[in-house]
Amino acid sequence: MLAIRELRTYFGSHERPIRAVDGISLTVAKGQLVALVGESGCGKSVTALSLCRLLPEPPAFFAGGSIEFDGKDVLTMKGAELRRLRGGGIAYVFQEPGASLNPVLRVGPQVREAVELHQPGTDATAEVERLLSDVGIHDPARTASAYPHELSGGMQQRAMIAMALACRPKLLVADEPTTALDVTIEAQIIDLLVDLQKKYAMGVLLITHNLGIVARAAEIVHVMYAGRIVESGSVEEILTAPSHPYTRGLLDAVPAVHGDRTVRPIDGNVPHPASFPSGCRFHPRCPRADAVCRSEMPELSSRYAARSAACHFPLVD
Numbered sequence: 001m002l003a004i005r006e007l008r009t010y011f012g013s014h015e016r017p018i019r020a021v022d023g024i025s026l027t028v029a030k031g032q033l034v035a036l037v038g039e040s041g042c043g044k045s046v047t048a049l050s051l052c053r054l055l056p057e058p059p060a061f062f063a064g065g066s067i068e069f070d071g072k073d074v075l076t077m078k079g080a081e082l083r084r085l086r087g088g089g090i091a092y093v094f095q096e097p098g099a100s101l102n103p104v105l106r107v108g109p110q111v112r113e114a115v116e117l118h119q120p121g122t123d124a125t126a127e128v129e130r131l132l133s134d135v136g137i138h139d140p141a142r143t144a145s146a147y148p149h150e151l152s153g154g155m156q157q158r159a160m161i162a163m164a165l166a167c168r169p170k171l172l173v174a175d176e177p178t179t180a181l182d183v184t185i186e187a188q189i190i191d192l193l194v195d196l197q198k199k200y201a202m203g204v205l206l207i208t209h210n211l212g213i214v215a216r217a218a219e220i221v222h223v224m225y226a227g228r229i230v231e232s233g234s235v236e237e238i239l240t241a242p243s244h245p246y247t248r249g250l251l252d253a254v255p256a257v258h259g260d261r262t263v264r265p266i267d268g269n270v271p272h273p274a275s276f277p278s279g280c281r282f283h284p285r286c287p288r289a290d291a292v293c294r295s296e297m298p299e300l301s302s303r304y305a306a307r308s309a310a311c312h313f314p315l316v317d
Contacts, residue, residue, distance in 0.1 A: 135158040
């Protein structure tokens with residue numbers, strides 16, 4: 001359904017580009033939940049916004065690659081075709097719903113607008129209440145008449161999910177959907193997304209830095225670092241036996257619920273996309289780095305059965 005191939009989304013000038021997304025490839029099939037994982041600044045959200053060309057052009061520009069949705073090239077779409085894609089084909093649930101909802105409009109009219117745009121001829125009032133009920137809101141009529149500030153963070157996010165479903169999308173992009181929610185509500189929202197994915201037979205691209213969420217919901221995971229995917233595979237393979245040192249570092253930075261395992265943070269920071277280091281972009285932070293890592297960019301290799309990793313010295317061979 002979605003096929004991204006060697007996508008390059010840059011900012012600034014062609015002469016001195018800021019390479020936020022620098023040659024990534026991934027696919028999402030119908031009914032599949034795929035996770036894109038990495039630290040803040042790795043390019044995950046830019047990847048998500050690129051799918052519907054929601055980034056202002058300029059300063060953003062596409063320097064290469066393709067985005068195919070249902071067999072059509074998104075990068076060549078214009079006007080009405082692009083508007084139909086936004087919401088009708090691909091819908092979004094963003095982080096911090098309180099910042100995404102209009103604070104001066106009641107929740108019902110905000111969901112209703114999406115219904116009227118993408119489902120003309122539908123009884124909009126009844127559809128709004130059905131959608132709010134579908135996302136686990138027990139009193140949809142009352143919630144529809146409330147302002148966003150009158151709802152909890154979890155209720156706000158449920159309203160955002162209802163708004164996305166109003167468009168009847170084939171692909172739902174959930175970009176850090178549990179940011180600022182407590183762990184109990186976080187689990188409820190993730191379970192809700194999984195249930196709705198199955199009910200509506202949607203594909204879901206889940207963008208997160210939370211590996212607990214990935215373990216709970218995803219089938220396939222892509223680990224992203226400094227604008228590139230450094231490891232891909234099934235969730236079970238990646239979380240139990242990672243090949244890339246960066247993936248291992250992400251796992252080691254997660255606190256253990258049981259046992260006395262020491263949390264080990266990754267030293268340093270994600271490099272700025274205007275000044276990536278030569279060779280492997282992770283080498284300044286990698287305990288296994290050698291001279292070849294500082295001079296040669298490793299390619300994403302599929303030597304590891306159904307998984308792949310971009311590393312000169314993988315942990316699992």
